[in-house]
Amino acid sequence: MRIYILALEGVFDLGLAAFMDVLGTASELAGEDPTKRMLDVTIVGVRPEVHTGQRLSVPVHLAAELPQPDLVLVPALSSKMPEGLTRALEQPDVGEAGQWLRCWSQAGATIAAACTGTFVVAEAGLLNGHSATTSWWLSAFFRHRYPLVILDEERMLVCSDPFVTAGAAMAHFDLGLHVVSRQSPTLAALCARYLLIETRPSQAAFIIPDHIAHTDPIVQRFEQWARDHLESGFSAAAAAATIGVSERTLVRRIQQVLGKSPLAWFQDLRVDYAVHLLQTTDSSVEQIASRVGYADGTTLRTLLRRKLGQGIRELRQRATHVAVL
Template sequence: MKKVAILSYEGCWGMGVFSATDFFRIVALLEQHLGLAQTYAVKVLSSDGAEVCAASGHMIQPDAAISDADDYDLLIIPPVEGVRLAAGFTPEPNVLAWLTARQRGGARLLAMTTGVCFVAAAGLAENRLLATHWAYVRQLKKCYPACQFIPQQSFLQAGDIWSTGTLNGGFDALLEILAQERGDQFAQLCATHLLVSAPERLNPILPGHRNHCDEAILRLQDWIESHHAEAITIERMGHEVGLAERTLKRRFQQATRLSPNLYVQKVRIDKAKKLLLASNLSVKAIAYEVGYENASFFVRLFKTHVGQTPAEWRKCESILTP
């Protein structure tokens, strides 16, 4: 069983703590329903095991102190309130030492938005690209000049360190971690049960293709994911971000390791997976919903990417659907 620790501390945002606990509760409920063994054991920790006051003024009661904790596979650091960060917030030295020891022991770290200051203060991310909330990029750069911070709608992964720019980015990162550990089908099922958005509007689970700092290409990726059902051409993509066709292709390939057209295909196929799981729409209707008027072409493309036809995917997923 994999062990997950969620850090709580004075001034942290409670929604960061409890969005993570609730995510793993959904995972556990799905596993229970499917008759699967529980994958994750989750604890909320604080520096000394005592209650902490969240940014809202409400108290969080942790399960244990970091000194009482065993080794963990994943450590989640919720955001710190921006007012505190701007006032010179500094993480406790014993917490930084604990994070460093656990990371060196093989744990993954997931820092949500301003919680990335813990990673930076511990010296774990020098020369790595880190995502954070757009309003605090300048502040963090000033405090931790050895680190590179960029605003990001979703998340970045730099080795075993994950960082997010939004709360929803935390869900995106957890879904990708889940996909790596439990497989794409289970992660897609979990995504459709998060209830944070309609299935077709959930961000795609496309590992590794946002780990770059080309802001124009990041904007284009956001645009593609929002307009995937429309007719998308290289010319239109270039117009959206002000890049010539040749420059767009080169920069997109360099940043994402995919061509623009292949990225569009992957986004559409991912949206189709979610609709196959969460709706009773026909395959033809789903093809149209994700941007393909020719259903036969969509079926062939889906099988090329997934290894199964949409009908085979849906049949397999029906075993998992409550």
């Protein structure tokens, strides 16, 4: 399987290293086993010289001199916030990379990207009409810039053939393992054990809701109203009246910025506050359920498991582990 890792100027050091280390470890573990096809990995670029975000020089092969790949991996750019990322995406090498990505894709290659690398693929127009994920804190910016992409920032990995996208920084490992699993699920599982990589199907447990809300003044005001009414319940009409917009405007703006309804966002905030109480108080599940507006603890347990993929014990243990560190 011919794999290209497309490294652009300012490539995120960890992302590039994660791809190389996962694929390299998989190749070592596969050894001479004839049932596992070799992963032929090459770092490619559109310029003869590439530097990482930490200014390390990366040797690359020019894309123009290489044959058609089976799969192309796009690691993140080192820019982590909208302003810097906007400048990075305006660089000429990103435009040239987009041309190669479109060419490779049209010839049948799978295109995969993680973290802000998803912006490079979206910038090329390849994700229009497809489902995708990206770094959770850039979700509002992504939606604004690429409205034709169906974004789900809560997922860690989204497959929408022939494209695969992964979430924030450490999702490079998840994407690397996904590539290995396409060749051999057994090898991918072994590689994960060697590298101590845990399965994380969702970014939801890491998302900070008010961080995203602060990208838009109406959404920010709704978020404050919602936090004041978590226990009493949701009313779109009451929320709109309090923050000074029409109900229709509220629904439209929440959908544009967050990709969901005001009620769905309200439920997210309930989950966020419930997790906060679980990790910072000794209150019972029943008490916490009441404080976030649920009738009983069973409902809260079910919601947390469905939303975060974790139960009460796991959430509280995680808080204890972080406190010890």
